[in-house]
Amino acid sequence: MFTLLLYLLALGGLLISFGKDRHKTRLALMKGWKAFTNILPDFAVVLALIGIMLTYLSPHTIAALVGKNSGFPGMLASSIVGSVTLIPGFVAFPLAKSLLDRGAGIMQMAVFVSTLMMVGVVTAPLESRYFGKKETILRNSLSYVFSFIVAMIIGMVVGA
Structure with a gap:
């Protein structure tokens, strides 16, 4: 329930930002997406290693x-x-x-x-x-x- 509230607050903030300045909001979303795609490969490797470790270690x-x-x-x-x-x-x-x-x-x-x-x-x-x-x-x-x-x-x- 708390997580849902945080998502709704984030969405509300995004909508307010979009209403104030569409261009800056789009730029911020593109920067965020770029940062996400840059960290995703490293993050996926870490998660895979953790998953493998937890699978094989009793x-x-x-x-x-x-x-x-x-x-x-x-x-x-x-x-x-x-x-x-x-x-x-x-x-x-x-x-x-x-x-x-x-x-x-x-x-x-x-x-x-x-x-x-x-x-x-x-x-x-x-x-x-x-x-x-x-x-x-x-x-x-x-x-x-x-x-x-x-x-x-x-x-x-x-x-x-």
Whole structure:
């Protein structure tokens, strides 16, 4: 129901924009479509990999690798995968939920999502060009450590 409301609000905003300035609205829609088609191949690959992974990894395997009882080694494995993976947030959170439903631990998924959002091993070369090597290493290192702190706090709050 809430999703329907958001779609209706978006449609209403689009109609208001179209009424105010048809040309700008068409340009905005074309830019949006171009951005969508540019990201679609990467997004499709990520979704396919996630689908394949969830198909072939049983809940027992997921629980053994990153389950509640995997402890710190499971958190470490999740953090490494999160640090080197480049997945947008709108894919990361549903993926974490799917993994939780299949036996992953709360703290393991918290550190996974935190490192995924904050640590950028893949993007480090680009970041170091703009901000410098020292700043990039410092930011990524602090983000990595902070991800574990966040995961432990979430584990205490949720009671994992």
